[in-house]
Amino acid sequence: MNVLLALSLNLVMGYTGQLNLGQSAFFGIGAYVSTILVKTYHWNFWLASLAAVAFAGVVGLALAAFAVRLRGHYLAIASLGFAVITYQVLVNWEKVTEGVRGIYGILPPVGSTVGLFYLIAGIGVLVYWLMDNLVRSPVGDTLRAIREDEVSAASLGVRSYVWKAFAFSIGAGVAALAGIFYPGFVGTLVPDAFNIIESFTMLAMVIVGGMGTMIGPVVGAVVLTFLPELLRGFGELRLMIYGIALTLVVLFMPGGIVQLVKRK
Amino acid sequence: MSDVAVLVVQQTVNGVYLGCLYVMVALGLTLIYGVLNQINFAHADFVTVGAFAAFFTVTRFATKALGLPDAGGYLASLVVALGVGALLGLAINAAVFAPLRERGDELRPLIATIGVSVLLENAQLALFGPIPYQFDSPFSQHTFRLGRIFFTGQSVLVIVVSALSIGALYAFMRFSFWGKALRAVAQDRETAGLMGINPGLLIGLTIVIASALAGMAGALLGPVLVLTPFAGASVVVKAFAIVIIGGFGNMQGTIIAGILVGVIEAFTVQYFGAGLIDLVVFVLLLAMLVVRPTGIIAERKEENV
């Protein structure tokens, strides 16, 4: 699941150079929309999932529609704002989301947690494969061109805001896809799981692994998911380690783990 | 005056008080953006560290060890927080901004400061724990009346201190050699370098000033905040909004927007409840981005090709 999240952010950030801090919000939208549709409206899980992903994609597109006109910092802050608003809605709209009390007793969509694990792994592989194809195709060339230089991309006929919105929206959809399976995994749903910290964690995964490569975020997600397990005794230090890793990697290893391995 | 009018004026006063605090935080962000084109995400944590520094100065040090009176202790804590903020600024410049500046990438320094922010927050969490600290300003006890409008000593102090710092900063930017040099660096780093200005030194100075402001803002905010390691974050998120609403790198815009947001917040609390503050501020922010992404005081820049 973390792999999915890291992949979703990587498409937006690594390939089009947009810093999106709103991924935690899309993750949350996926989780909440699908769960509420299933629990309150008794939708079929798969139908609800489809609706949740589509919803996140559309919201992502709407946000992107104006966010993409902004570069770098503006987008980072607009997306941060979006994450804050979403979090506040989750907390305050108690009638629908149960607020901070959370939703309990959510069953996994397939028989067991183990089954769910394999399902998520399968989806992860599928998404990886699809995205890998996409970034190696001419669409990937276009996205990378936008990341490098928008003015000169425009001189080649690239409508950069359409493509940025496209990447943004797909990223939102994939984050929502990960969100759908989250509640089934942990059994409960509280707004705190979709705090802005979650966006920073995703960011750390992408950066530590290697931004703008396909395998990088996967490596980053795996490392940063298992590392804290190993360091369990450190408790609160887990996030501190994320912070240190993030800063040090940016300073000394701009290509992330992947580049380090390649060089050897 | 009718009751409604009194309420409106009272809330406006409260709003200006809050707004001044936000301006102090937001000005630092906008200063750094102005010369460096960078955002310091760890700015929030400088505010928190400043607040903690003030807390310990007041409770452990000034009154107990030095035997200062309460008021003196609090004023001393402002100075301590200012210094701590400046030190943090020095550190982040040396660790992050200076080494990354030459690479000319706009994303990486931003991400590195997010890392620093996560690090600082959790280091404080490890040191101070998640339980909020109580921290009172001796000035909150005193209230003044002007007609039917109430002021607390603290709000007067905040408004005076922030007006003084903003005024000093403004005079510094406008009239001193350093300020002029800073503006030259903001305009064109390379050319300024050729004129014998050391951009590295000036950028460092800006970051130190900005961070010192953040630290002092922390000390002033301390009594208002629920002081936890994440306290600054909630303020800085608003400061970001203010910087955008005011227009990035634009000092006047930031000041106006800061006070505006403070006032809006005061009225939101009055009429809709405290839970909706972030929502209202951010809806305003998003609306602003749609309507006028350059900020209230527009500054048109066309990219030089």
Added chain:
Amino acid sequence: MLSANNISKSFGGVRAVRNVSLSVPEKSVCALIGPNGAGKSTMLNLLSGVYQPDAGTLSFAGTELAGLPAYARVRLGIARTFQKIRLFKQLSLLENVMAGFHIHQDTPFWKYLVVGDTGRFREEARELLDFVGLGARAGDRAGALPYGQQRMLEIARALATRPKLFMLDEPAAGLNPAEVEFLLQRLVDIAKRGTTLLVVEHNMDLVMNVAERVFVLDHGEPLFEGTPREVQANGRVIEAYLGGEFAA
């Protein structure tokens, strides 16, 4: 083919271009010259859509251009290079040129999800790299190229859009004499294939060798228009250049 009528543009009160009209006939080679600060680059940015004019009309092959953004003008067949080279520096030479084929990609994106890279246009991209003498370095990072070769890569990338009108902003600036000679040959080749050229240039040798028609700007205003020979013989042009140099 391209015609501009009474174009004006100012930046914050400074008039960069005032009442400039020019017309570039189809399959011709034209040059736009003038001393530093004459408004040549601004004019090119107006023609390519990086800036929009404050006043005046622009048309290309019967289509009104004013108001059309840069990316839309590329689809009409207008390509350009930049005065300060703007490559995708972190990408390979081949990727740079491949990005140039953007407007000719017509496969819907979901097909790429399944099939990945189709290899379409790859051959053509390699041919373009060969054409500018960079075929052997296709896999290198664009930012690692020496200056002169970066210019040639930028030309190859722009050609990938298959332009009808190709505008170059000071292509010879910073090149050594051998590189200028090579550039000259390539420009002649491009013109022979039927592409219309408009070159903004400082290098008089280059202008005199390729251009059929020369427009001279000075202080944002049109100064003279004629054949290279007429321009060389014109007293006002010489004066503008000399004056410009003394002033500088």
